[in-house]
Amino acid sequence: MSAQAPLLDVRDLAVSFTTEEGAVQAADGVSFELRAGEVLAVVGESGSGKSVTAATLMGLTRGPNATISGTAVFEGTELVAASDEELQRIRGNRMAMVFQDPLSSLDPVYRVADQIVEQIRAHRDTDKEEARERAIELMEAVGIPDAVGRADAYPHEFSGGMRQRVMIAMALSLDPALLIADEPTTALDVTIQAQIIDLLRELNRSRELAVLLITHDIGVVAEIADRVAVMYGGRIVEYGTAEEIFYDPQHPYTWGLLGSLTRIDRPRPQRLPQIPGMPPSLIAPPEGCHFRPRCPHAFDRCVEVPGLEARLPAAPGHLDRCWLEPERKSELQKTSPLRGPG
Amino acid sequence: MSSGMARFVIRRLLSMLLVLFAVSVIVFLIFNVIPNSDPAVRMAGKIPTETQVEAIREEWGFDEPLYVQYATMMKKLFTGETISYSNQQNVTEEIWKGLPRTLSLAVGAALIWMAFAIALGLYSALRAGRLSDRFLNVLALIGISMPVFWLGALMSYYLGHKLGIFPTGGYVEFTENPLDWFWHLVMPWTALSVLFIGFYSRVLRSDVLETMGEDYVRTARAKGLSERRVLLKHVLRNSLIPIITLWGLDFGAVIGGAAILTETVFSLQGVGEYAAESIKQTDLPPIMAVTMFGAFFIVIFNTVVDVAYAALDPRIRLDAEGSR
Numbered sequence: 001m002s003a004q005a006p007l008l009d010v011r012d013l014a015v016s017f018t019t020e021e022g023a024v025q026a027a028d029g030v031s032f033e034l035r036a037g038e039v040l041a042v043v044g045e046s047g048s049g050k051s052v053t054a055a056t057l058m059g060l061t062r063g064p065n066a067t068i069s070g071t072a073v074f075e076g077t078e079l080v081a082a083s084d085e086e087l088q089r090i091r092g093n094r095m096a097m098v099f100q101d102p103l104s105s106l107d108p109v110y111r112v113a114d115q116i117v118e119q120i121r122a123h124r125d126t127d128k129e130e131a132r133e134r135a136i137e138l139m140e141a142v143g144i145p146d147a148v149g150r151a152d153a154y155p156h157e158f159s160g161g162m163r164q165r166v167m168i169a170m171a172l173s174l175d176p177a178l179l180i181a182d183e184p185t186t187a188l189d190v191t192i193q194a195q196i197i198d199l200l201r202e203l204n205r206s207r208e209l210a211v212l213l214i215t216h217d218i219g220v221v222a223e224i225a226d227r228v229a230v231m232y233g234g235r236i237v238e239y240g241t242a243e244e245i246f247y248d249p250q251h252p253y254t255w256g257l258l259g260s261l262t263r264i265d266r267p268r269p270q271r272l273p274q275i276p277g278m279p280p281s282l283i284a285p286p287e288g289c290h291f292r293p294r295c296p297h298a299f300d301r302c303v304e305v306p307g308l309e310a311r312l313p314a315a316p317g318h319l320d321r322c323w324l325e326p327e328r329k330s331e332l333q334k335t336s337p338l339r340g341p342g
Numbered sequence: 343m344s345s346g347m348a349r350f351v352i353r354r355l356l357s358m359l360l361v362l363f364a365v366s367v368i369v370f371l372i373f374n375v376i377p378n379s380d381p382a383v384r385m386a387g388k389i390p391t392e393t394q395v396e397a398i399r400e401e402w403g404f405d406e407p408l409y410v411q412y413a414t415m416m417k418k419l420f421t422g423e424t425i426s427y428s429n430q431q432n433v434t435e436e437i438w439k440g441l442p443r444t445l446s447l448a449v450g451a452a453l454i455w456m457a458f459a460i461a462l463g464l465y466s467a468l469r470a471g472r473l474s475d476r477f478l479n480v481l482a483l484i485g486i487s488m489p490v491f492w493l494g495a496l497m498s499y500y501l502g503h504k505l506g507i508f509p510t511g512g513y514v515e516f517t518e519n520p521l522d523w524f525w526h527l528v529m530p531w532t533a534l535s536v537l538f539i540g541f542y543s544r545v546l547r548s549d550v551l552e553t554m555g556e557d558y559v560r561t562a563r564a565k566g567l568s569e570r571r572v573l574l575k576h577v578l579r580n581s582l583i584p585i586i587t588l589w590g591l592d593f594g595a596v597i598g599g600a601a602i603l604t605e606t607v608f609s610l611q612g613v614g615e616y617a618a619e620s621i622k623q624t625d626l627p628p629i630m631a632v633t634m635f636g637a638f639f640i641v642i643f644n645t646v647v648d649v650a651y652a653a654l655d656p657r658i659r660l661d662a663e664g665s666r
Binding site: 089104 | 563565575579
């Protein structure tokens, strides 16, 4: 597997938007790889740049106010420099996206099957009947009961979970190699969230579908991700396998993220731990490490931006952006306020 | 047509009868309390004798109680026997004569203003904030602010009288000469449309801009649709819903009286001009008939709009029982 070129190779992707208040550096120096059939979860709080990164790969952030640099090679095409027409051919076809709010992501005035058919026919020269059959097959495949009977229903006649299934069916309609799921469960009830995550995992396994999962829910990550990228203030601060991130987190921000989880295998704390302070402003971000103002372990060196590098000799694929020595980290971790009690 | 929709339409038609009844009573009462409206005195001519007036009163039934007079008038209205007090012509026939003229004006103008509004509104939205958008904004404001009689008079004077491009007024039957029919209507259509183009294009512009920010438009792009398809099938289709509603209402209003000024300026002799003449003469039967005619179209198009709205937006249900 390692000899193969990755399906998606993102290098130094940076996105900034011109606003009335100034330039917003929404994503900065974002680099990661996604191999075929793998699930990469990008986690971080609101405004950490994870959704912007995903939308940029799809070309959805292009516009007169956006400045995009870096490279993102997907199946041999460099997406940042690709023309609008080239992108149009790839998106929805080789690379598809599912959005956060299924209630507003489907066009209210068209029947759901027609919306899937529209996507199929945008990329393939198929007749309507054939595309419709395919649409119904897909609706069945994503677990919509009575797909034949529901094909001609309008989006508002579906529940939120079912609409998200329609979105997923639509995304899968041309057998893409990559599915970008931007907070696909955030707008849904907890039980439905689990179903959608199960569906994504099932599709990932049965179809060799690579998934780029954007989420702020680290619990979801634990369930499905092969690899994890933790984003903070527009940068990836830690990157590694799910195991590495969960069992040997290197960046204090990751400690904080994991510390804010409720754990059933530990005594219940009086109060859920939280990371003190506010996420950084992306218009005037703090100098050096963006997490510095909130980090209890910050020291002189943190005013320089740490690179995203492997700092553990035993784990060359585990990267982080923190100046602390690994030995010091393992010491600090035990008592860090970020990890919470227990 | 679903049973819910059928029920809705029937309910609407029944309530229309109520509206027409109320309108007719109000018009009738107003006419009977305004000064100087005694039809017998007016019909008797200059300096009549008391006996002459009395004779007319008796002959026309003006001495009967008001509710009897009202009943007689309504009966005549529905059997088409209403006679004008001022020139003794059959009112129904006059309205039938004016109807094709008013319809020609209203239908043509409605098509023109909608076509221009869509083109300009969409263009403006796509160029939002740029010079061309601002220019169209100013143009729209000018269009909205210009009174139709003033614009009509200017056009009539310059394009009709001075340059002689278009006839200054009058009407030719379509069946008689379609080209002449068209040529006579160009200026009235334009005069009537300008206000609506200005207003509609602004409404559409803001609707398009709002729709462009919708999540489903982002989905449409993510599906790999062409920008043109995203714009027409998703953005425009959804932006048109409010404006088409407006269109139906305004169309009903134009037939029901809003075209009076245009008809008068270009002497089209449609129903609107007939209404204006009748009001000038304080002539109750045609006023009553024309008011009922107008109210009828306004109510009808209100219903049409509601049905069209439900057809355009599947989220709207007409039957209150079935809605959620």
